[in-house]
Amino acid sequence: MDLVDAASPEALVKRILQAEPNLSVPVPIQDLCARLGILGIEDLDTDEFEGGLVTDAKRSEGTILVKRGGEPRRRFTIAHELAHFLMAHHVPDQSGRFMCKSSDLLRVTAKEGDQRQRREVEANRFATLMLMPPHLLRGAMAAFREPNLQHVLMLARDFAVGKEAAARAYVQYQPERIAIVVAGNGRVQRCYRSLSFPAIISAVGSPVPTGSLYHSGPHQPNIASDIAACSSDLWIDVKRDLRAPSLYEQVYLQLNNFAMILLRLEAVPEESAEERRLDEGWRHRFHSGRR
Ligand SMILES: [Zn+2]
Structure with missing residues:
Protein backbone atom coordinates (compact mmCIF):
# COMPACT_ATOMS: atom_id res chain seq x y z
CA MET A 1 0.00 0.00 0.00
CA MET A 132 -15.91 4.33 12.00
CA PRO A 133 -15.28 4.72 8.26
CA PRO A 134 -17.66 7.37 6.86
CA HIS A 135 -19.34 5.08 4.31
CA LEU A 136 -20.02 2.38 6.90
CA LEU A 137 -21.17 4.93 9.46
CA ARG A 138 -23.56 6.53 6.97
CA GLY A 139 -24.92 3.09 6.15
CA ALA A 140 -25.52 2.34 9.82
CA MET A 141 -27.10 5.74 10.43
CA ALA A 142 -29.47 5.53 7.47
CA ALA A 143 -31.81 3.42 9.59
CA PHE A 144 -32.00 6.02 12.38
CA ARG A 145 -34.74 8.64 12.51
CA GLU A 146 -35.20 11.18 15.31
CA PRO A 147 -32.01 11.80 17.29
CA ASN A 148 -31.76 9.44 20.24
CA LEU A 149 -28.95 8.31 22.54
CA GLN A 150 -30.01 4.73 21.80
CA HIS A 151 -28.39 5.21 18.40
CA VAL A 152 -25.11 6.23 20.00
CA LEU A 153 -25.19 3.05 22.08
CA MET A 154 -25.92 0.96 19.00
CA LEU A 155 -23.04 2.53 17.09
CA ALA A 156 -20.68 1.99 20.04
CA ARG A 157 -21.70 -1.67 20.19
CA ASP A 158 -21.59 -2.41 16.46
CA PHE A 159 -18.34 -0.58 15.72
CA ALA A 160 -16.76 -1.67 19.03
CA VAL A 161 -15.78 1.87 19.98
CA GLY A 162 -16.25 3.82 23.20
CA LYS A 163 -19.55 5.58 23.80
CA GLU A 164 -17.87 8.96 23.65
CA ALA A 165 -16.19 8.23 20.32
CA ALA A 166 -19.55 7.06 19.00
CA ALA A 167 -21.21 10.21 20.35
CA ARG A 168 -18.65 12.41 18.59
CA ALA A 169 -19.25 10.72 15.26
CA TYR A 170 -23.03 10.64 15.74
CA VAL A 171 -23.21 14.40 16.31
CA GLN A 172 -21.19 14.97 13.18
CA TYR A 173 -23.30 12.79 10.91
CA GLN A 174 -26.76 13.59 12.30
CA PRO A 175 -28.49 16.06 9.98
CA GLU A 176 -30.39 17.69 12.85
CA ARG A 177 -29.12 20.35 15.25
CA ILE A 178 -27.89 18.34 18.19
CA ALA A 179 -25.22 18.40 20.85
CA ILE A 180 -24.06 15.79 23.32
CA VAL A 181 -22.80 17.01 26.67
CA VAL A 182 -20.56 14.64 28.59
CA ALA A 183 -20.96 15.15 32.34
CA GLY A 184 -18.79 13.66 35.05
CA ASN A 185 -19.80 13.85 38.72
CA GLY A 186 -22.50 16.38 37.90
CA ARG A 187 -20.21 18.73 35.99
CA VAL A 188 -19.89 19.55 32.32
CA GLN A 189 -16.73 17.87 31.00
CA ARG A 190 -17.02 18.07 27.23
CA CYS A 191 -19.55 19.00 24.61
CA TYR A 192 -19.80 17.81 21.02
CA ARG A 193 -22.02 19.87 18.73
CA SER A 194 -23.25 19.57 15.18
CA LEU A 195 -22.13 22.51 13.03
CA SER A 196 -25.43 24.32 13.33
CA PHE A 197 -25.81 23.89 17.09
CA PRO A 198 -24.88 27.06 19.02
CA ALA A 199 -22.26 27.03 21.77
CA ILE A 200 -23.63 25.95 25.14
CA ILE A 201 -23.46 28.50 27.95
CA SER A 202 -22.25 26.07 30.63
CA ALA A 203 -18.47 26.24 30.76
CA VAL A 204 -16.36 23.13 31.19
CA GLY A 205 -16.23 22.32 34.89
CA SER A 206 -19.47 24.08 35.76
CA PRO A 207 -22.37 22.10 37.24
CA VAL A 208 -25.04 20.68 34.96
CA PRO A 209 -27.81 23.36 35.09
CA THR A 210 -30.31 22.81 37.91
CA GLY A 211 -33.30 22.77 35.58
CA SER A 212 -31.85 19.98 33.43
CA LEU A 213 -33.55 16.61 33.05
CA TYR A 214 -30.27 15.23 34.40
CA HIS A 215 -31.35 16.31 37.90
CA SER A 216 -34.95 15.18 37.70
CA GLY A 217 -34.05 11.53 38.09
CA PRO A 218 -33.56 9.03 39.47
CA HIS A 219 -32.40 7.82 36.07
CA GLN A 220 -31.78 4.15 35.65
CA PRO A 221 -28.12 3.59 34.87
CA ASN A 222 -27.27 2.29 31.41
CA ILE A 223 -30.73 3.02 30.02
CA ALA A 224 -31.40 6.09 27.90
CA SER A 225 -34.17 8.22 29.42
CA ASP A 226 -37.26 9.49 27.65
CA ILE A 227 -36.86 12.67 25.66
CA ALA A 228 -38.29 15.76 27.34
CA ALA A 229 -38.63 19.42 26.45
CA CYS A 230 -36.69 21.89 28.53
CA SER A 231 -36.37 25.64 28.72
CA SER A 232 -34.14 26.64 25.82
CA ASP A 233 -32.17 29.21 27.83
CA LEU A 234 -31.00 26.38 30.08
CA TRP A 235 -28.18 25.47 27.72
CA ILE A 236 -27.96 28.14 25.04
CA ASP A 237 -28.04 31.90 24.78
CA VAL A 238 -31.48 32.76 23.45
CA LYS A 239 -31.50 36.14 21.80
CA ARG A 240 -34.35 38.30 22.98
CA ASP A 241 -35.40 39.42 19.53
CA LEU A 242 -35.74 35.83 18.30
CA ARG A 243 -38.49 33.41 19.09
CA ALA A 244 -37.20 30.93 21.59
CA PRO A 245 -36.45 27.66 19.80
CA SER A 246 -37.64 24.40 21.36
CA LEU A 247 -34.95 22.43 23.13
CA TYR A 248 -35.18 18.77 24.11
CA GLU A 249 -33.04 16.72 26.46
CA GLN A 250 -32.32 13.04 26.91
CA VAL A 251 -30.08 11.57 29.60
CA TYR A 252 -27.99 8.43 29.70
CA LEU A 253 -26.39 7.73 33.04
CA GLN A 254 -23.46 5.36 33.41
CA LEU A 255 -22.45 3.54 36.55
CA ASN A 256 -19.14 5.40 36.77
CA ASN A 257 -20.85 8.74 37.50
CA PHE A 258 -20.51 9.79 33.89
CA ALA A 259 -23.50 10.79 31.82
CA MET A 260 -24.32 11.81 28.29
CA ILE A 261 -26.96 14.48 27.78
CA LEU A 262 -28.37 14.78 24.28
CA LEU A 263 -29.67 18.24 23.33
CA ARG A 264 -31.81 18.70 20.27
CA LEU A 265 -32.79 22.10 19.00
CA GLU A 266 -35.89 22.36 16.93
CA ALA A 267 -36.00 24.89 14.14
CA VAL A 268 -37.93 28.05 14.89
CA PRO A 269 -40.98 28.06 12.63
CA GLU A 270 -40.65 30.54 9.80
CA GLU A 271 -42.53 33.74 10.41
CA SER A 272 -45.42 34.13 8.04
CA ALA A 273 -45.23 37.01 5.58
CA GLU A 274 -48.12 38.67 7.39
CA GLU A 275 -46.38 38.49 10.77
CA ARG A 276 -43.19 39.87 9.30
CA ARG A 277 -45.03 42.77 7.71
CA LEU A 278 -46.70 43.64 11.01
CA ASP A 279 -43.40 43.35 12.81
CA GLU A 280 -41.59 45.60 10.40
CA GLY A 281 -44.45 48.06 10.60
CA TRP A 282 -44.06 48.26 14.34
CA ARG A 283 -40.33 48.66 14.17
CA HIS A 284 -40.67 51.40 11.59
CA ARG A 285 -43.19 53.33 13.69
CA PHE A 286 -41.09 52.89 16.81
CA HIS A 287 -38.00 54.32 15.19
CA SER A 288 -39.89 57.15 13.50
CA GLY A 289 -41.50 58.04 16.81
CA ARG A 290 -38.15 58.57 18.47
CA ARG A 291 -36.88 61.02 15.96
ZN1 LIG B 1 -0.48 9.95 20.52
Whole structure:
Protein backbone atom coordinates (compact mmCIF):
# COMPACT_ATOMS: atom_id res chain seq x y z
CA MET A 1 0.00 0.00 0.00
CA ASP A 2 1.46 3.35 -0.95
CA LEU A 3 0.78 5.64 1.98
CA VAL A 4 3.95 7.70 1.76
CA ASP A 5 2.58 11.08 0.83
CA ALA A 6 -0.67 11.07 2.80
CA ALA A 7 -0.29 14.33 4.69
CA SER A 8 -3.62 14.38 6.52
CA PRO A 9 -5.49 11.72 8.51
CA GLU A 10 -8.38 12.06 6.04
CA ALA A 11 -6.13 11.36 3.03
CA LEU A 12 -4.52 8.46 4.82
CA VAL A 13 -7.81 6.82 5.76
CA LYS A 14 -9.09 7.32 2.23
CA ARG A 15 -6.03 5.53 0.88
CA ILE A 16 -6.45 2.63 3.29
CA LEU A 17 -10.16 2.31 2.51
CA GLN A 18 -9.40 2.20 -1.21
CA ALA A 19 -7.02 -0.67 -0.60
CA GLU A 20 -9.50 -2.42 1.74
CA PRO A 21 -12.89 -2.01 0.05
CA ASN A 22 -14.55 -4.88 1.89
CA LEU A 23 -13.81 -3.86 5.43
CA SER A 24 -16.13 -5.50 7.95
CA VAL A 25 -17.71 -3.97 11.05
CA PRO A 26 -16.25 -3.85 13.64
CA VAL A 27 -13.16 -2.83 11.68
CA PRO A 28 -10.45 -5.47 12.30
CA ILE A 29 -7.90 -2.94 13.49
CA GLN A 30 -5.32 -5.48 14.66
CA ASP A 31 -5.29 -7.21 11.26
CA LEU A 32 -4.92 -3.85 9.56
CA CYS A 33 -1.97 -3.03 11.81
CA ALA A 34 -0.31 -6.31 10.85
CA ARG A 35 -0.79 -5.56 7.15
CA LEU A 36 0.64 -2.05 7.55
CA GLY A 37 3.95 -2.93 9.22
CA ILE A 38 3.13 -3.32 12.90
CA LEU A 39 4.99 -6.37 14.18
CA GLY A 40 3.11 -6.76 17.41
CA ILE A 41 0.76 -5.24 19.94
CA GLU A 42 1.94 -5.50 23.53
CA ASP A 43 0.46 -4.66 26.92
CA LEU A 44 1.64 -1.50 28.57
CA ASP A 45 2.04 -1.79 32.33
CA THR A 46 1.87 1.77 33.53
CA ASP A 47 -0.84 4.10 34.72
CA GLU A 48 0.92 7.12 33.30
CA PHE A 49 0.35 6.31 29.65
CA GLU A 50 -2.54 4.96 27.65
CA GLY A 51 -0.53 3.86 24.65
CA GLY A 52 2.79 4.01 22.85
CA LEU A 53 4.68 3.14 19.73
CA VAL A 54 8.23 1.87 19.44
CA THR A 55 9.63 2.28 15.96
CA ASP A 56 12.77 3.05 13.99
CA ALA A 57 13.66 6.37 12.37
CA LYS A 58 12.50 5.20 8.94
CA ARG A 59 9.22 3.79 10.37
CA SER A 60 9.77 0.58 8.47
CA GLU A 61 8.26 -1.41 11.33
CA GLY A 62 6.89 -0.80 14.77
CA THR A 63 5.40 -2.25 17.92
CA ILE A 64 2.31 -0.75 19.50
CA LEU A 65 1.99 -0.62 23.27
CA VAL A 66 -1.45 -0.42 24.80
CA LYS A 67 -2.71 -0.25 28.36
CA ARG A 68 -4.87 -3.11 29.52
CA GLY A 69 -8.55 -2.26 29.69
CA GLY A 70 -11.84 -2.50 27.87
CA GLU A 71 -11.83 -3.52 24.22
CA PRO A 72 -13.26 -0.25 22.79
CA ARG A 73 -10.63 1.78 24.56
CA ARG A 74 -7.83 -0.54 23.46
CA ARG A 75 -9.01 -0.41 19.86
CA PHE A 76 -9.02 3.39 19.85
CA THR A 77 -5.53 3.50 21.35
CA ILE A 78 -4.23 1.00 18.78
CA ALA A 79 -5.68 3.03 15.90
CA HIS A 80 -4.24 6.22 17.40
CA GLU A 81 -0.75 4.71 17.61
CA LEU A 82 -1.08 3.35 14.07
CA ALA A 83 -1.55 6.96 12.95
CA HIS A 84 1.74 8.00 14.59
CA PHE A 85 3.38 5.10 12.78
CA LEU A 86 1.95 5.95 9.35
CA MET A 87 2.18 9.73 9.42
CA ALA A 88 5.74 10.57 8.47
CA HIS A 89 5.57 14.11 9.82
CA HIS A 90 4.71 12.92 13.35
CA VAL A 91 7.90 13.38 15.33
CA PRO A 92 8.20 11.56 18.67
CA ASP A 93 9.23 13.34 21.88
CA GLN A 94 12.12 10.93 22.27
CA SER A 95 13.77 9.19 19.38
CA GLY A 96 11.95 6.04 18.23
CA ARG A 97 9.28 6.17 20.91
CA PHE A 98 5.85 7.81 21.07
CA MET A 99 4.14 7.77 24.47
CA CYS A 100 0.56 9.00 24.75
CA LYS A 101 -1.48 9.90 27.83
CA SER A 102 -5.22 9.60 28.18
CA SER A 103 -5.48 13.39 27.74
CA ASP A 104 -3.74 12.97 24.35
CA LEU A 105 -6.35 10.43 23.30
CA LEU A 106 -9.16 12.85 24.09
CA ARG A 107 -7.62 15.87 22.41
CA VAL A 108 -9.79 17.36 19.66
CA THR A 109 -8.20 20.79 19.27
CA ALA A 110 -4.61 21.98 19.32
CA LYS A 111 -3.11 25.28 20.36
CA GLU A 112 -1.82 27.10 17.32
CA GLY A 113 1.82 26.29 16.67
CA ASP A 114 1.90 23.39 19.13
CA GLN A 115 3.18 20.52 16.98
CA ARG A 116 2.81 17.90 19.69
CA GLN A 117 -0.84 18.72 20.28
CA ARG A 118 -1.43 18.87 16.55
CA ARG A 119 -0.07 15.38 16.01
CA GLU A 120 -2.27 14.02 18.84
CA VAL A 121 -5.35 15.65 17.31
CA GLU A 122 -4.45 14.12 13.94
CA ALA A 123 -3.97 10.67 15.47
CA ASN A 124 -7.42 10.95 17.08
CA ARG A 125 -9.01 12.04 13.80
CA PHE A 126 -7.39 9.06 12.11
CA ALA A 127 -8.55 6.64 14.83
CA THR A 128 -12.13 7.93 14.65
CA LEU A 129 -12.26 7.70 10.85
CA MET A 130 -10.54 4.33 10.72
CA LEU A 131 -12.76 2.69 13.33
CA MET A 132 -15.91 4.33 12.00
CA PRO A 133 -15.28 4.72 8.26
CA PRO A 134 -17.66 7.37 6.86
CA HIS A 135 -19.34 5.08 4.31
CA LEU A 136 -20.02 2.38 6.90
CA LEU A 137 -21.17 4.93 9.46
CA ARG A 138 -23.56 6.53 6.97
CA GLY A 139 -24.92 3.09 6.15
CA ALA A 140 -25.52 2.34 9.82
CA MET A 141 -27.10 5.74 10.43
CA ALA A 142 -29.47 5.53 7.47
CA ALA A 143 -31.81 3.42 9.59
CA PHE A 144 -32.00 6.02 12.38
CA ARG A 145 -34.74 8.64 12.51
CA GLU A 146 -35.20 11.18 15.31
CA PRO A 147 -32.01 11.80 17.29
CA ASN A 148 -31.76 9.44 20.24
CA LEU A 149 -28.95 8.31 22.54
CA GLN A 150 -30.01 4.73 21.80
CA HIS A 151 -28.39 5.21 18.40
CA VAL A 152 -25.11 6.23 20.00
CA LEU A 153 -25.19 3.05 22.08
CA MET A 154 -25.92 0.96 19.00
CA LEU A 155 -23.04 2.53 17.09
CA ALA A 156 -20.68 1.99 20.04
CA ARG A 157 -21.70 -1.67 20.19
CA ASP A 158 -21.59 -2.41 16.46
CA PHE A 159 -18.34 -0.58 15.72
CA ALA A 160 -16.76 -1.67 19.03
CA VAL A 161 -15.78 1.87 19.98
CA GLY A 162 -16.25 3.82 23.20
CA LYS A 163 -19.55 5.58 23.80
CA GLU A 164 -17.87 8.96 23.65
CA ALA A 165 -16.19 8.23 20.32
CA ALA A 166 -19.55 7.06 19.00
CA ALA A 167 -21.21 10.21 20.35
CA ARG A 168 -18.65 12.41 18.59
CA ALA A 169 -19.25 10.72 15.26
CA TYR A 170 -23.03 10.64 15.74
CA VAL A 171 -23.21 14.40 16.31
CA GLN A 172 -21.19 14.97 13.18
CA TYR A 173 -23.30 12.79 10.91
CA GLN A 174 -26.76 13.59 12.30
CA PRO A 175 -28.49 16.06 9.98
CA GLU A 176 -30.39 17.69 12.85
CA ARG A 177 -29.12 20.35 15.25
CA ILE A 178 -27.89 18.34 18.19
CA ALA A 179 -25.22 18.40 20.85
CA ILE A 180 -24.06 15.79 23.32
CA VAL A 181 -22.80 17.01 26.67
CA VAL A 182 -20.56 14.64 28.59
CA ALA A 183 -20.96 15.15 32.34
CA GLY A 184 -18.79 13.66 35.05
CA ASN A 185 -19.80 13.85 38.72
CA GLY A 186 -22.50 16.38 37.90
CA ARG A 187 -20.21 18.73 35.99
CA VAL A 188 -19.89 19.55 32.32
CA GLN A 189 -16.73 17.87 31.00
CA ARG A 190 -17.02 18.07 27.23
CA CYS A 191 -19.55 19.00 24.61
CA TYR A 192 -19.80 17.81 21.02
CA ARG A 193 -22.02 19.87 18.73
CA SER A 194 -23.25 19.57 15.18
CA LEU A 195 -22.13 22.51 13.03
CA SER A 196 -25.43 24.32 13.33
CA PHE A 197 -25.81 23.89 17.09
CA PRO A 198 -24.88 27.06 19.02
CA ALA A 199 -22.26 27.03 21.77
CA ILE A 200 -23.63 25.95 25.14
CA ILE A 201 -23.46 28.50 27.95
CA SER A 202 -22.25 26.07 30.63
CA ALA A 203 -18.47 26.24 30.76
CA VAL A 204 -16.36 23.13 31.19
CA GLY A 205 -16.23 22.32 34.89
CA SER A 206 -19.47 24.08 35.76
CA PRO A 207 -22.37 22.10 37.24
CA VAL A 208 -25.04 20.68 34.96
CA PRO A 209 -27.81 23.36 35.09
CA THR A 210 -30.31 22.81 37.91
CA GLY A 211 -33.30 22.77 35.58
CA SER A 212 -31.85 19.98 33.43
CA LEU A 213 -33.55 16.61 33.05
CA TYR A 214 -30.27 15.23 34.40
CA HIS A 215 -31.35 16.31 37.90
CA SER A 216 -34.95 15.18 37.70
CA GLY A 217 -34.05 11.53 38.09
CA PRO A 218 -33.56 9.03 39.47
CA HIS A 219 -32.40 7.82 36.07
CA GLN A 220 -31.78 4.15 35.65
CA PRO A 221 -28.12 3.59 34.87
CA ASN A 222 -27.27 2.29 31.41
CA ILE A 223 -30.73 3.02 30.02
CA ALA A 224 -31.40 6.09 27.90
CA SER A 225 -34.17 8.22 29.42
CA ASP A 226 -37.26 9.49 27.65
CA ILE A 227 -36.86 12.67 25.66
CA ALA A 228 -38.29 15.76 27.34
CA ALA A 229 -38.63 19.42 26.45
CA CYS A 230 -36.69 21.89 28.53
CA SER A 231 -36.37 25.64 28.72
CA SER A 232 -34.14 26.64 25.82
CA ASP A 233 -32.17 29.21 27.83
CA LEU A 234 -31.00 26.38 30.08
CA TRP A 235 -28.18 25.47 27.72
CA ILE A 236 -27.96 28.14 25.04
CA ASP A 237 -28.04 31.90 24.78
CA VAL A 238 -31.48 32.76 23.45
CA LYS A 239 -31.50 36.14 21.80
CA ARG A 240 -34.35 38.30 22.98
CA ASP A 241 -35.40 39.42 19.53
CA LEU A 242 -35.74 35.83 18.30
CA ARG A 243 -38.49 33.41 19.09
CA ALA A 244 -37.20 30.93 21.59
CA PRO A 245 -36.45 27.66 19.80
CA SER A 246 -37.64 24.40 21.36
CA LEU A 247 -34.95 22.43 23.13
CA TYR A 248 -35.18 18.77 24.11
CA GLU A 249 -33.04 16.72 26.46
CA GLN A 250 -32.32 13.04 26.91
CA VAL A 251 -30.08 11.57 29.60
CA TYR A 252 -27.99 8.43 29.70
CA LEU A 253 -26.39 7.73 33.04
CA GLN A 254 -23.46 5.36 33.41
CA LEU A 255 -22.45 3.54 36.55
CA ASN A 256 -19.14 5.40 36.77
CA ASN A 257 -20.85 8.74 37.50
CA PHE A 258 -20.51 9.79 33.89
CA ALA A 259 -23.50 10.79 31.82
CA MET A 260 -24.32 11.81 28.29
CA ILE A 261 -26.96 14.48 27.78
CA LEU A 262 -28.37 14.78 24.28
CA LEU A 263 -29.67 18.24 23.33
CA ARG A 264 -31.81 18.70 20.27
CA LEU A 265 -32.79 22.10 19.00
CA GLU A 266 -35.89 22.36 16.93
CA ALA A 267 -36.00 24.89 14.14
CA VAL A 268 -37.93 28.05 14.89
CA PRO A 269 -40.98 28.06 12.63
CA GLU A 270 -40.65 30.54 9.80
CA GLU A 271 -42.53 33.74 10.41
CA SER A 272 -45.42 34.13 8.04
CA ALA A 273 -45.23 37.01 5.58
CA GLU A 274 -48.12 38.67 7.39
CA GLU A 275 -46.38 38.49 10.77
CA ARG A 276 -43.19 39.87 9.30
CA ARG A 277 -45.03 42.77 7.71
CA LEU A 278 -46.70 43.64 11.01
CA ASP A 279 -43.40 43.35 12.81
CA GLU A 280 -41.59 45.60 10.40
CA GLY A 281 -44.45 48.06 10.60
CA TRP A 282 -44.06 48.26 14.34
CA ARG A 283 -40.33 48.66 14.17
CA HIS A 284 -40.67 51.40 11.59
CA ARG A 285 -43.19 53.33 13.69
CA PHE A 286 -41.09 52.89 16.81
CA HIS A 287 -38.00 54.32 15.19
CA SER A 288 -39.89 57.15 13.50
CA GLY A 289 -41.50 58.04 16.81
CA ARG A 290 -38.15 58.57 18.47
CA ARG A 291 -36.88 61.02 15.96
ZN1 LIG B 1 -0.48 9.95 20.52
